[in-house]
Amino acid sequence: MKRWRADPTEENLWGVVLAYAGVKFKTYSGLPFSYEIKKGRNGEYTRELWIDRREKSKSLAWSSIVLALGNIKGEVVERPKALGDIRGVTYIYGMFYRFGLIDVPDEVKEKMGCTKDRKK
Template sequence: MKKTRKPGGGRKKLKPEYDAGKNLKEQIDAAVALYEEDCSLQSIADALNLNPIKVRKLLIAAGVYESEVAEKVQDTFEEYRETQSYKEAILSTAAALDLSKASVTSYLPYQKGVYFPSTASKEKISVGAERQRRYRAMKRWRDEPTEENFWGVVLAYAGVKFKTYSGLPFTYEVRKGRNGEYTKELWIDRRENSKSLAWSSIVLALGNIKEEVVERPKALGDIRGVTYIYGMFYRFGLIDVPDEVKEKMGRPKDRKK
């Protein structure tokens, strides 16, 4: 007599305590901790009993590893990924850059499920991918400091936490108009209030940066919303602030981005 299968039945896991996602996160966290102590890839590999290539891939997944080769591979892959499957995009990238398939994958972050390109909304990408997006936007602007590229930086940092000169936290968002394109206006969210900040004000303040250390917001000009612009520019790494102000504003980990 055939036994009726119970709901939820099926083959039991050989290792029910095994969690691949959790293990990967632990490896990433350990690699990042050592990397931030200026350890080399080889020394990190030795400490974690891994090979250097896997260590590099872990750091790329965390969004902290930066190199021209990694950026070129990832940018090329994302371009192909917009119209091709994951495997096809890897092969196309390998052919375009004259690299092996293994080399291409070694410069891509670990992937689980669907791959989302750089144009995907933040809700669909990992924290590491967000950090990579910010780094690339800033690098594009530094390489070619146009107003359009700086707007890309502002978009990349939407939703990130900033602090004002006095230490008050805030974030901003950029809304889209009826045509689906972003409006050139930022909405500052601080506590329960939202205030608008014009893009023209940000551009004006950008042109007023004269010194590396900017003593106070008004040094960027008598501009509406300059206290928020000051916090943004500090987080972007465009300006430095007095040591006593850093105690209130903090020392952002990714200012170099």
């Protein structure tokens, strides 16, 4: 996150996303999830996150995360759809909050299991 804060580029955000793979997050409604990133044939990570929320994993494209990042307006983001009509935005919302990229309303913080204030 230090690198991202000093130089907020797409590549530095990708480093944050890689670092948080396997970490538990919560959605807007408090449902737990995590994600993993697989390596391709060339040995490099694919730009696709595999959300592990249910028995069958869903994929989340890196382009969706970048799109949501561009839609952050203001400090407090009321709900996931405020980041855009993007596939998987409920997961992106939880990730952005955990990364400290957005803040959420106090009642949502309780659902997401974090009542402490986040610094942007």
